[in-house]
Every structure is written in structure tokens, then in C-alpha cells.
Amino acid sequence: MELFDTHTHLYLPEFDVDGGGEKAVERAIDAGVTKMVFPNVDLASIAPLRSLASKFKGNVYTAMGLHPTEVNESWRDTLDETLANLDMDKDVAIGEIGMDLYWGKTFEDEQMQVFEHQIGVAAECGLPIIIHCREALDQALEVLQGAPAVSAVFHSFGGTVADVERIRRTGDYMFGINGIVTFKNSKLREVLPAIGINRLLLETDSPYLAPVPKRGKRNESAFMVYTAACVAEALGMETEAVAEKTTANALRFFRI
Numbered sequence: 092m093e094l095f096d097t098h099t100h101l102y103l104p105e106f107d108v109d110g111g112g113e114k115a116v117e118r119a120i121d122a123g124v125t126k127m128v129f130p131n132v133d134l135a136s137i138a139p140l141r142s143l144a145s146k147f148k149g150n151v152y153t154a155m156g157l158h159p160t161e162v163n164e165s166w167r168d169t170l171d172e173t174l175a176n177l178d179m180d181k182d183v184a185i186g187e188i189g190m191d192l193y194w195g196k197t198f199e200d201e202q203m204q205v206f207e208h209q210i211g212v213a214a215e216c217g218l219p220i221i222i223h224c225r226e227a228l229d230q231a232l233e234v235l236q237g238a239p240a241v242s243a244v245f246h247s248f249g250g251t252v253a254d255v256e257r258i259r260r261t262g263d264y265m266f267g268i269n270g271i272v273t274f275k276n277s278k279l280r281e282v283l284p285a286i287g288i289n290r291l292l293l294e295t296d297s298p299y300l301a302p303v304p305k306r307g308k309r310n311e312s313a314f315m316v317y318t319a320a321c322v323a324e325a326l327g328m329e330t331e332a333v334a335e336k337t338t339a340n341a342l343r344f345f346r347i
Contacts, residue, residue: 092334094319095126095341096312098187098221098246098267098294102129102139105298105309112143115297119312120150126338127312128345130154130187130221130246133161134169137176144181152345154184154221156209159191159202166201174212183345185213186221187246190234193226202227206234214239219344221246221267228254232261242344247271247296251278252285265344267294270302270310273321280325288326292344293319293337 096119106112119127129140129151137155144151157166157173177185188209190202213220219242224231228250235243244265245258258264266286272279283291293315295302301310302317316330319337323330341347 092123092331093126093338094124094293094315094334095338096124096295096297096315097128097244097292097341097345098130098269099127099297099312100129100132100136101127101297101312102136102143103298106311112139113146115311115313116143116147116151119315122313122316123334124312124315126150126152126341126347128152128154128183128221130184131156131173131176132158132187134172137173141181152183152347153178153181154186155182156184156186156188156221157205158187159189159206159223160194162198162202162205166198166205170205170208174209177212177216179216182218183347184219184221185209185216187223188220189223190227190231191223191225192230199230203230203234206231207238210234210238210241213241219243219346223247228257232257235261244292244344246294247300248286249277249279250282252282255282255285265290265292265340267292268318268322269294269296270300270306270314270318272325273302273317274306275303280321283322283325288328288333288336289340291322291337292341293322293333
């Protein structure tokens with residue numbers, strides 16, 4: 092069984108212990124998670140992302156973009172510098188990008204501008220986008236409706252059936268499912284049939300959102316096997332079948 096973790100940050104400082112990110116990647120591969128995508132977050136994350144990914148060619152792929160929580164007064168310069176690091180020989184997506192109003196709405200308009208600009212870059216480059224959307228679905232869909240059409244995944248999706256329907260009316264997008272689906276009080280298991288296996292991608296969002304039975308621990312890509320098993324149970328499928336289909340979805344989405 093081979094799995095594809097479509098969203099993991101094994102290059103972050105949280106992994107600077109017990110062998111570092113290299114060991115985390117190796118544990119993932121040993122667990123059957125043979126392919127991973129590292130999305131960028133900010134300027135500081137570019138160097139460690141590139142360094143770790145370069146050691147695992149064929150297993151690790153990268154995405155370049157500016158995370159919405161990093162949008163502030165100097166967003167124009169930060170965005171330009173971030174996108175100057177886009178490498179068409181290495182990056183399989185623009186991401187992670189989008190909208191995040193959970194922490195506040197001070198830079199809501201700026202976030203929308205940054206999101207729209209990066210969608211435009213993705214369209215020009217023929218790359219898909221990885222969308223971070225937290226407490227901002229209305230704004231994210233508004234931007235997507237006015238921007239060039241691109242392939243997209245709503246990373247770390249935890250919404251309702253109504254949210255799925257709204258997103259689907261906007262575009263034929265994918266949905267990234269991670270450890271949230273395993274949480275005891277999560278309603279996401281009931282939403283999966285509305286999404287359908289053809290639009291599902293699996294992810295961890297490591298080091299965050301560790302699935303049950305690892306909840307509360309630092310998450311890592313190796314733990315995605317628990318998420319795959321939970322998704323399989325919710326959809327009435329074998330875990331191997333979920334692994335095969337979601338991996339095929341990811342390979343097609345990222346054009347690998």
C-alpha cells in the first residue's frame with residue numbers, strides 16, 4: 092500500500108529534534124507514505140523546505156507561495172520575494188495560499204489581493220493551487236469566482252455538506268482530508284460521501300492535527316495511515332482501495 096501526503100511541513104523547526112526532518116521523511120516512507128508535498132509558508136521556510144526536499148528526489152515535491160497569515164503591511168515586498176523563489180523544475184503547485192480570518196480581519200483586503208495575485212501566477216504557469224481557508228470561505232470563493240480558472244485543493248477541509256456544495260458550484264476542486272476526520276466529535280466523516288472518493292486527497296498538515304490515536308502529539312507524515320483507515324471506514328471501502336485512489340488523484344492533480 093502506497094500513500095501520498097499532499098500537505099506536510101516536515102521541514103519546520105518542530106522536527107529539529109530526534110533526527111530532524113530527514114528521519115521524519117524516512118519514517119513516512121517506511122510506513123508506506125512514499126510521496127509528499129511540502130507547501131511553503133513564509134520567507135524563512137523557503138531554505139529549509141528546499142534543503143530537505145533536495146535529499147528525497149522522487150519522494151518529496153514542493154510548492155511555493157505566501158501563506159495568508161503572513162500578509163501584513165509589507166505584503167507587496169514579501170510576495171515579490173516569495174514568488175521570485177518559484178522554481179518550475181521543482182514546484183508542483185502554488186501554495187499554500189488563500190484566506191485566514193481566524194486571527195483577525197485587519198488585513199482582509201490585502202489577503203484577498205495576495206490570493207488573487209497568486210492564483211494569476213498559477214494560471215500563467217499552468218500549476219494547481221493549494222488553498223488554506225480558515226473562517227473565510229465567503230471571501231475565498233469571492234476571489235476564486237473573479238480569478239482565472241485553476242485546479243485547486245481546499246487543504247485541511249473540515250466543512251459541511253453545504254460548504255462542499257458551495258465550493259463545487261464555484262469550481263471542480265479537490266478536498267484535502269487530514270487527522271480532523273479521526274477526531275471523536277468531528278462531523279467530517281458524515282461529509283465524505285458528499286465529496287466522493289474522486290475528489291479526495293489525503294494529507295497530514297504535519298506537525299499539526301495528529302490523527303487519533305496520535306492526537307496531542309507532534310504530527311508527522313507516517314501517521315497518515317490512521318487517516319486513510321478512518322476515511323476508508325467512513326466510505327465503506329478497503330484502506331488499500333482508498334490509498335490507491337487518493338494517490339492516483341494526487342498524481343493527476345500535481346501532474347507528477
